Every structure is written in C-alpha cells, then in structure tokens.
Amino acid sequence: MKAFPDCLPCQVTAALKTLRKATNDETVVSKVMIEVLHILSDYGYGVPPPRVFREIMRRIKAETGNPDPYSRDKEEQNKRALSLYEDLKGKVKGAEDPFHEVLLISSGGNLIDAVIEDRVSGGLGSLGSFLIDDYPDLRKELRRASRLLIVGDNAGEVITDRLMIEEIRQRWEGEIVYAVRGAPTLNDVTLGDIQGLGLEELCSILSTGDDTPGVVLELCSEEFREAFEAADVIIAKGQGNFETLEELKDPRIFFLLWAKCEPIVRYLGLDRSGPVLLRSRP
Amino acid sequence: MKAFPDCLPCQVTAALKTLRKATNDETVVSKVMIEVLHILSDYGYGVPPPRVFREIMRRIKAETGNPDPYSRDKEEQNKRALSLYEDLKGKVKGAEDPFHEVLLISSGGNLIDAVIEDRVSGGLGSLGSFLIDDYPDLRKELRRASRLLIVGDNAGEVITDRLMIEEIRQRWEGEIVYAVRGAPTLNDVTLGDIQGLGLEELCSILSTGDDTPGVVLELCSEEFREAFEAADVIIAKGQGNFETLEELKDPRIFFLLWAKCEPIVRYLGLDRSGPVLLRSRP
Known part of the structure; x- marks a missing residue:
C-alpha cells in the first residue's frame, strides 16, 4: 500500500515522538525534524509508509546516537502484556473455538496498552468479531501446510503471538x-x-535482517528471504507488515491486524476500525 | 515567537484538514501536501508559525481554487456563538467585576465549539481564572488612552469580542x-x-490587509500600520496574534488568549493550558 496524504502528519508526529524519546537535546530534535520533512x-x-519510516528511524538513531529509542517502552509493554497472559490463556481455553479466539486476541495485541488503561472495555477478551474473516481459508491452508512463518510486530503484542503459537502447536505438527525486526525501529520487537x-x-526465531517496521523483501537478509520463500502459510501481524x-x-x-488508521480502514473498504484476518489475493 | 519542532506536525495536520475542506480532489490534496513539506x-x-501558515494557506487556496475553505465553518461557529450571546451577557452583568469577567470570556472565545459540545463543563461562564493576569495594567493604561485597537482572531470568538467591546464602551469614551484579517485564512474572521x-x-472595523493568521506588520496595509502605530493600547486576541x-x-x-498548545504553554512558563492576559514587555 503506497502512502496516502494522511500518512504525512502521522509520520511527522511519530518522528517527533521518537526523537523526544531518543534525546533531550532540542537542537538535535529541531535539526532532524527538518531532515524528516x-x-x-x-x-x-511512491512507497509504503514503513519503507519511508525506515529512513526516518535510521536518521534519528544516527543523529541522536540512541540505537533504541523505544527500549524502555518495549520492556514496559512486554511486562504489561505478560501480566495479562494467564487471563487471556483462560479466555482462549474457554472459547468455543480456541484457535479463532486466539487469532482475534492476537489481532488486538497492540491494543494492550489501551486495555491496561481500561480504554478497551472488557479487555482483549471482548474484542467483538473480525470485520474481515478469512478463518476458513487459514484453517484449510494450514491443514495442508508444513511450514508456517509468522511475522511479528510490536512489543506487548508479541505475548499474544505466543498464545497464538501455543494454540497452533497443540493442533498442528509443522x-x-x-520473525522479528533486524534492528530497533519504533516499538517493534x-x-x-x-x-x-x-x-x-x-x-524457531528469525530476524528479517532489516529495520523497516514492516517487510520489504529486497532489504531483508538472504536467510529471511529463503524462509519467506519456503513458507507454505505466512501470518503477517499488524499494520506495518500489511502496508x-x-x-x-x-x-x-x-494479514492479522487491528485496522487502526483511516487510510488502512478505507483501503480495506471498511467503515470503521477493528480486527481483520485477511487472506492476500492475486 | 519562532516556530518549534512541535509546530511541524501541527501545521502538517492543519494543512491536510484545510485541504480536505477546500477540495474533494485527492490528486490536488496529495500534490499540495508535498509542497507543504x-x-x-x-x-x-526562522519565523513565527502563522507567517509560514500564510504561505501554506495561499498555496492551498491557489491550487484548489477555493478562496475560503473554512467559509461554512465560520458561519456555523458564529451562529453557535450568537446562540450563547444572551447567556454570556447575563454572566458578565452579574459578575463582581464585569470588565474582568468579559476579558476572561473573550480569552476563551475560541473554545466555543467545545462549550457547545459540553466539553468545557459549565460553559464559558466557568473558565477558572487567568494563569497570567495583567488586568491592573490594562485598566491603568486604558484610563489614560484615547485609542484602542483590538486585533480579532477566529469566528465564534468574535461574538465574545463584541461582548468585550460593549463592556468597554460602557465605561470608556475613546x-x-x-481589526480582522485581510483575506480568508483558517477560520479567522x-x-x-x-x-x-x-x-x-x-x-470602527479595519482589515490588516494581509492573510497571515496573525499580524506581521511588514505585510500589512499602510492603513493598518498607521492604526497600529496610532493606538495607545492594543488588545491582541488568540495564539496567532501572540505568536x-x-x-x-x-x-x-x-495579549488575550487561551494558551492551548504545548509550545506556547511552555514559552509562557506555564504548567498547563488556560486563559492568559499578558502585557507585552520590552
């Protein structure tokens, strides 16, 4: 998905937020913000937004000398998500269709901070239902697959991915x-x-070998590209991987994500934000 | 006040919002957003943010062919503010110090939309008190003045300015x-x-002769500059005129304004947003 005009204020805002996490030196913040423009x-x-943010992130890291501006956030987000683990595990076990339930929870994984702050009423156990749901396709494809690649996204969310993997492990032998990012970029793991x-x-754990907050194959390591090529089914988490x-x-x-921003909601033909399990189609 | 890094996301966001009001043609929106960057x-x-937004606004108007993107908003805002007029008038009359009260109400004039939507609890009659209050100075200076210039700001707010002028008229003979803007710019009048x-x-009503959402004297008409020069006291409304x-x-x-954004709050040495009546000092 190529960038939309709406992506510009969003990326400028994200750049400033990242810079302020990376340094207290306002001279550097001011300078880099102009470079961001x-x-x-x-x-x-011309390219998907995460491809651009890769360059912004690299500039921020280079100019501030801070290799991982979201380091503390990620730690905190994982800690918070872990505190919900047992509760979520129980919800999955008690569900009519545990696999479908864990996919829904994993799609909402990056809402965990909002859950903790009680902005998502009922928590991750009451996420409504998928706005697009290609679950039957996923089950069918998984049944005849022997290699599954999951491309992770944010900290915190990774705990819901663990729940998902535990659930898959129980019913599938492949x-x-x-896969995680090759270097720090936003709060991606x-x-x-x-x-x-x-x-x-x-x-198995693998790095993409690249710090795009998404996956641009040409930029990834040979090892990741081979794993990507070899996979029978790929579950790509979050907006960045979708884009x-x-x-x-x-x-x-x-694609397993919470469609959050207006351009993605519109691009998917939805009328509101929410959870999506979408099979990519030719 | 020169622009801060925080002004950049704000201006990019305002530009997109303005463009979407000005046209439905996404090709134009996309093109102009790059020009905005x-x-x-x-x-x-190097300059105050409104000086930059003047150029952004001009580009938007020229490229979309829409001379007044906020036309309908301004009409609506004035209508809403007029619906509060009698109520506010009563609050001023009933106040212990009606002039001080009307200054407070006028400082919060561009919160009117929030008041209507009940986001400002208690309405414009319960605005708290000035975080900076140079009221004694203003009274003293007005007493020995014979010419007062008020520089207006937004639609809606202009109704609270009318209340202020009515109050001044009652106690002062000068x-x-x-003054209003010389051409449409944001929702300024x-x-x-x-x-x-x-x-x-x-x-008397006068135009600045310029479409900066603020006052840059070099860009204003000769007539406005003379009125500015001749004034004994100047009340400048809102953030743009302050900047x-x-x-x-x-x-x-x-300066009579509601300090709303983080850079202005910090620049004024405040710890929160709120109403300000600040005398400019050498």
Whole structure:
C-alpha cells in the first residue's frame, strides 16, 4: 500500500515522538525534524509508509546516537502484556473455538496498552468479531501446510503471538518460524526484545535482517528471504507488515491486524476500525 | 515567537484538514501536501508559525481554487456563538467585576465549539481564572488612552469580542478599532465574516490587509500600520496574534488568549493550558 496524504502528519508526529524519546537535546530534535520533512517529500507517495519510516528511524538513531529509542517502552509493554497472559490463556481455553479466539486476541495485541488503561472495555477478551474473516481459508491452508512463518510486530503484542503459537502447536505438527525486526525501529520487537518471553521453546526465531517496521523483501537478509520463500502459510501481524506485504498479492499470506488508521480502514473498504484476518489475493 | 519542532506536525495536520475542506480532489490534496513539506522545511524555525501558515494557506487556496475553505465553518461557529450571546451577557452583568469577567470570556472565545459540545463543563461562564493576569495594567493604561485597537482572531470568538467591546464602551469614551484579517485564512474572521454581527455599530472595523493568521506588520496595509502605530493600547486576541506580535516587545500590547498548545504553554512558563492576559514587555 503506497502512502496516502494522511500518512504525512502521522509520520511527522511519530518522528517527533521518537526523537523526544531518543534525546533531550532540542537542537538535535529541531535539526532532524527538518531532515524528516525532506525524507517525506523525497519519497512522496511512491512507497509504503514503513519503507519511508525506515529512513526516518535510521536518521534519528544516527543523529541522536540512541540505537533504541523505544527500549524502555518495549520492556514496559512486554511486562504489561505478560501480566495479562494467564487471563487471556483462560479466555482462549474457554472459547468455543480456541484457535479463532486466539487469532482475534492476537489481532488486538497492540491494543494492550489501551486495555491496561481500561480504554478497551472488557479487555482483549471482548474484542467483538473480525470485520474481515478469512478463518476458513487459514484453517484449510494450514491443514495442508508444513511450514508456517509468522511475522511479528510490536512489543506487548508479541505475548499474544505466543498464545497464538501455543494454540497452533497443540493442533498442528509443522515447523513454525517467528520473525522479528533486524534492528530497533519504533516499538517493534527484535531478537533482543523477545528473550525470556518463552517463544524460543515453541518455535524457531528469525530476524528479517532489516529495520523497516514492516517487510520489504529486497532489504531483508538472504536467510529471511529463503524462509519467506519456503513458507507454505505466512501470518503477517499488524499494520506495518500489511502496508509493506499486501502489494505482493501472495495468497500464502494472511494479514492479522487491528485496522487502526483511516487510510488502512478505507483501503480495506471498511467503515470503521477493528480486527481483520485477511487472506492476500492475486 | 519562532516556530518549534512541535509546530511541524501541527501545521502538517492543519494543512491536510484545510485541504480536505477546500477540495474533494485527492490528486490536488496529495500534490499540495508535498509542497507543504517544502514550505515548512524552507522556513524552518526562522519565523513565527502563522507567517509560514500564510504561505501554506495561499498555496492551498491557489491550487484548489477555493478562496475560503473554512467559509461554512465560520458561519456555523458564529451562529453557535450568537446562540450563547444572551447567556454570556447575563454572566458578565452579574459578575463582581464585569470588565474582568468579559476579558476572561473573550480569552476563551475560541473554545466555543467545545462549550457547545459540553466539553468545557459549565460553559464559558466557568473558565477558572487567568494563569497570567495583567488586568491592573490594562485598566491603568486604558484610563489614560484615547485609542484602542483590538486585533480579532477566529469566528465564534468574535461574538465574545463584541461582548468585550460593549463592556468597554460602557465605561470608556475613546476610539475603538476592531481589526480582522485581510483575506480568508483558517477560520479567522475577515470583513465579510463579521457583517451583521453588530460590531459595526460599536466601533470602527479595519482589515490588516494581509492573510497571515496573525499580524506581521511588514505585510500589512499602510492603513493598518498607521492604526497600529496610532493606538495607545492594543488588545491582541488568540495564539496567532501572540505568536506574531510578541517579538515586538511593545508594552502597548495586551495579549488575550487561551494558551492551548504545548509550545506556547511552555514559552509562557506555564504548567498547563488556560486563559492568559499578558502585557507585552520590552
């Protein structure tokens, strides 16, 4: 999905927020913000927004000397999500269709902060239902698959991905690979961020080898591209992975996300934000 | 006040909002948004934000062919404010110090939409008290003045300015001039917008001759500059007039505004947003 005009205020806002986390030096903040405007106008609408934010993030990290501005946020988000783990696990177990339930919970994984702050009434157990639901397709494809690749997204959310992987493990024998970002970018998880969260015992962990907050295959490592190629089914989590991967029109990919921002809601033909399980189609 | 990094997301957001009001043609919106990024990076932090927004506004009007994107909003805002007029008039009359009360109400004039939507509990009659209050100075200066210039700001707010002028008229014999923008810019009032609002009967009306959503004297008409020069006391309403005029350090100027945005709150040394009556000091 190429960038929309609405992406510009959003990216300028995200850049400033990231800069303020990265440094207290307002001279650097001021300088980099002008560079951010240049990056945005140079890229225009030619590429997906996460591809542009990769360059913004790199500039911020280089100019502030802070390699991981969201380090503390990610730690905090994982801690909060872990505190919900048992409760969510119970909700999955008690559901009529636990796999469908855990997909819904995982789609809302990056709402965890809002849940903790009680802005999502009823918590992640009351997320309504998918606005687009290609669950039958996913089940069918998984049944005949032997390799599943899950592309992760944010901190916090990763705990709901663990729940999802646990659920898949119970009913499916194939190989599961969980991919994270190759270097810090926004609050997306990297190899370092998921240590000790219990994912290593459930599946293989792989890095994309790139710090786009999404997946741009040309920028990824050879190793990741091979894993991507070899997968029979791919579950891509969150908006960033959707924005960068939907252009492939690859029917192996199932996008599992909470459609949050107006451009994505509109692009998906929805009339409101909400959970989506969408199979990519040629 | 020169622009801060925080002004950039704000101006990009305002530009997009204005564009969407001005046209339904997304191709034009997309194109102009890139030009907005260029304008913002060209000006950087060298001038007050309204000076930059003047250029953004001009570009938007020229490229969309819409000379007044906020036309309907302004009409609606004036209508809403007029519906509160009698109530506010009563509150002023019933106050212990009606002049002080009407200044407070006028400082909150551009909160009228929030009042109507009940987001300001208690309405404009319960605005708390000034966070900075140079009222004694204003009274003293007015007593020995014979010419008062009031520089208006937004639609809606203009009705609270009328209340203020009515109150001043009751206790003061001098000449009152009310200045509006020279051409449409955001929801600021122009000569056309204030017709029929009852201001003409109370004072002289003058245009700045320029479409900055603030006052940059070099860009104003000769006529306005003369009126500005001749005034003994100047009441400048709202954030835009503050941002552009505070650099003059002209003690004739009293800024009457609701400090709303973070950069202005910080610049004024406040710890929260709220009403301000600040005398400009050398």
